[in-house]
Amino acid sequence: MTSTAETAGGPQPGPAQTPHASGPEQPPVPDPFDRDVLPAPPHAARTLLASLLRPHKPRVAAAALLLLLQQAAVQAGPLLVAFAIDHAVPALRGEGGQSGQLLLAAVGLAYLFCALASGGLQYAFIVAAARVNQRVLLELRGRIYRHAQALDVDFHDRYTSGRLISRSTTDVGSLRELLDEGLQELLAVIVSVVYIVVTLLWLDPGLGIAALASFVPLALLVRNFQQRSARVYRGRSTAMAAVIVKFTETVGGIRAVQAFRRERANDEEFARLNGRHLKMNGDSLLEMARYVVTSRLTANIAVAAIVLWGAYRVAAQDLALGVLAAAALYLRRLYEPIDHLGMFLNSYQSAAASLEKIAGLLAQRPSVPEPSAPRALPPRGEGSGGREVVFDSVSFGYRTGDEVLPRFGLTLRAGRTVALVGATGAGKSTLVKLLARFYDPTGGRVLLDGVDLRDVDGSQLRRNVVMVTQEAFLFSGTVAENIAIGRPDATRTEIENTAKALGAHDFISGLPEGYDTDVRKRGGRISAGQRQLVAFARALLADPAVLILDEATSSLDIPGEQAVQQAMMTVLRGRTAVVIAHRLSTVEIADRVLVMEDGRLVEDGTPAQLIAGEGRFAGLHSAWRESLVQTHAPHHDQR
Numbered sequence: 001m002t003s004t005a006e007t008a009g010g011p012q013p014g015p016a017q018t019p020h021a022s023g024p025e026q027p028p029v030p031d032p033f034d035r036d037v038l039p040a041p042p043h044a045a046r047t048l049l050a051s052l053l054r055p056h057k058p059r060v061a062a063a064a065l066l067l068l069l070q071q072a073a074v075q076a077g078p079l080l081v082a083f084a085i086d087h088a089v090p091a092l093r094g095e096g097g098q099s100g101q102l103l104l105a106a107v108g109l110a111y112l113f114c115a116l117a118s119g120g121l122q123y124a125f126i127v128a129a130a131r132v133n134q135r136v137l138l139e140l141r142g143r144i145y146r147h148a149q150a151l152d153v154d155f156h157d158r159y160t161s162g163r164l165i166s167r168s169t170t171d172v173g174s175l176r177e178l179l180d181e182g183l184q185e186l187l188a189v190i191v192s193v194v195y196i197v198v199t200l201l202w203l204d205p206g207l208g209i210a211a212l213a214s215f216v217p218l219a220l221l222v223r224n225f226q227q228r229s230a231r232v233y234r235g236r237s238t239a240m241a242a243v244i245v246k247f248t249e250t251v252g253g254i255r256a257v258q259a260f261r262r263e264r265a266n267d268e269e270f271a272r273l274n275g276r277h278l279k280m281n282g283d284s285l286l287e288m289a290r291y292v293v294t295s296r297l298t299a300n301i302a303v304a305a306i307v308l309w310g311a312y313r314v315a316a317q318d319l320a321l322g323v324l325a326a327a328a329l330y331l332r333r334l335y336e337p338i339d340h341l342g343m344f345l346n347s348y349q350s351a352a353a354s355l356e357k358i359a360g361l362l363a364q365r366p367s368v369p370e371p372s373a374p375r376a377l378p379p380r381g382e383g384s385g386g387r388e389v390v391f392d393s394v395s396f397g398y399r400t401g402d403e404v405l406p407r408f409g410l411t412l413r414a415g416r417t418v419a420l421v422g423a424t425g426a427g428k429s430t431l432v433k434l435l436a437r438f439y440d441p442t443g444g445r446v447l448l449d450g451v452d453l454r455d456v457d458g459s460q461l462r463r464n465v466v467m468v469t470q471e472a473f474l475f476s477g478t479v480a481e482n483i484a485i486g487r488p489d490a491t492r493t494e495i496e497n498t499a500k501a502l503g504a505h506d507f508i509s510g511l512p513e514g515y516d517t518d519v520r521k522r523g524g525r526i527s528a529g530q531r532q533l534v535a536f537a538r539a540l541l542a543d544p545a546v547l548i549l550d551e552a553t554s555s556l557d558i559p560g561e562q563a564v565q566q567a568m569m570t571v572l573r574g575r576t577a578v579v580i581a582h583r584l585s586t587v588e589i590a591d592r593v594l595v596m597e598d599g600r601l602v603e604d605g606t607p608a609q610l611i612a613g614e615g616r617f618a619g620l621h622s623a624w625r626e627s628l629v630q631t632h633a634p635h636h637d638q639r
Contacts, residue, residue, distance in 0.1 A: 038360030070121035085322030162245030171354030299335035386576035419590035486542025
């Protein structure tokens with residue numbers, strides 16, 4: 001295989017052949033990103049929830065203790081009623097009327113104490129549980145945000161921002177509802193059921209066993225509801241995510257929407273997605289209605305049967321009247337939470353579907369991971385602020401597509417400026433993304449001063465390799481803050497000197513608040529060309545060893561381009577620079593030109609050498625010259 005390399009003796013002009021590797025055509029690999037739920041290990045959702053709760057074990061234990069005490073106070077009421085009926089009332093009617101009065105007064109005070117204690121303990125439990133819940137949700141949102149930033153460009157190219165927003169808003173909101181309401185209800189139901197069943201067994205084993213037996217049909221109902229609603233709520237969560245994705249894409253591309261009059265078509269698509277979400281909501285309400293009606297009917301039949309049986313036993317003097325009264329109160333409390341259990345399952349299914357999606361997102365690992373044992377880059381060479389770049393038998397292909405860059409070799413000498421030229425889709429941007437380590441090559445290595453980029457710590461790599469893209473993204477904040485992103489400790493003088501070197505100082509000074517002007521979202525307060533200049537200043541202030549300009553002058557008009565050309569030459573001198581060029585003026589300042597076609601390096605040489613030839617670059621150069629002549633030609637008024 002032939003490699004294209006720049007040796008110490010100078011560039012090698014002429015075509016650079018890179019044969020394409022042949023082989024059997026592989027079927028396309030299914031992309032898991034086409035699904036709303038990303039693949040995750042088994043039980044990942046439970047593991048995630050456990051990891052969120054683990055740091056709060058003492059607080060969870062304290063909340064559980066408060067709940068146990070609160071339920072003990074609540075469930076003492078029917079026992080006090082039974083004691084009053086079977087002991088205090090007979091004592092009041094008998095000879096010891098005064099003792100009966102004392103017993104009734106004691107029962108009343110005890111009931112009042114239990115009521116007050118129940119209210120106070122419930123308040124303390126809600127406060128303690130809420131503190132745990134808020135800390136858990138805060139940590140979860142932080143994990144999603146940190147993980148989204150850590151994931152590579154390949155992930156964000158395929159996973160839409162709308163889905164990420166849905167994970168951190170709608171899905172976290174579903175979990176919040178579960179923790180704030182559903183989980184507390186479930187714990188209260190479980191504790192009360194245990195208390196009541198144990199108390200009934202203690203009061204009368206027959207009543208306790210009958211109450212337990214009545215739970216068999218109720219358990220079957222709950223199981224059936226859980227299975228049916230799981231599918232419904234997973235579909236509802238997916239439908240809601242689709243609505244958010246569509247809304248986010250529409251707002252993000254509002255200029256294109258209005259320019260191409262897409263409002264009506266977008267309305268129809270949004271109405272379809274919204275209708276699907278409405279149908280899923282309706283299905284969930286129908287499932288809940290079926291469950292509530294069926295469970296209430298089953299519970300009422302069970303209560304009626306047990307109370308009727310108890311009444312026959314009271315008549316036969318086989319059961320005390322107070323015990324039957326207490327049992328009736330307990331049975332009412334036993335079956336009353338069944339509706340609450342349905343509400344919990346409602347929240348649980350929604351939260352489970354959401355937690356499954358969040359767990360799938362957090363399970364994603366970057367395709368460009370940090371090195372386990374990073375190697376430090378050597379100091380920059382004397383007399384040059386740049387570093388040597390070597391593409392050593394590199395090839396690259398995206399996960400779901402064909403090979404984009406067939407195997408090639410390339411050496412970029414330190415301190416030189418290289419222009420990449422070629423038609424759209426030739427592979428220029430992919431090559432520089434490998435150099436910036438937005439992706440790792442599928443074959444071979446990319447070396448920076450002899451060190452594989454895979455072995456370089458991420459923070460050190462970002463200090464040495466900086467990329468200015470065509471988008472020129474600016475964050476909300478001042479102009480000075482945007483310029484200083486690469487060097488947060490830079491002084492105002494350093495920021496202004498960098499801007500002056502690029503010819504950006506005059507327009508920045510003319511803004512309402514100069515360098516302290518807020519550029520607003522995406523830099524919308526300034527023009528596209530001005531945003532590009534600020535992005536230039538940001539990169540140059542960082543003082544990288546390798547500077548990548550990906551069509552970074554595309555937003556500049558002719559006067560603006562001429563204004564920064566000399567400053568660009570001054571700043572690029574002494575550092576390694578790779579420039580994707582679509583303009584002749586940019587190519588002319590390069591020491592070397594690489595022409596790409598279909599992922600191959602087809603020409604390599606200095607601008608003068610390639611212009612003198614008869615290859616692709618010579619044809620591009622002639623076309624550029626003609627376009628410049630037409631641009632500057634006088635326009636005659638034709639009448």
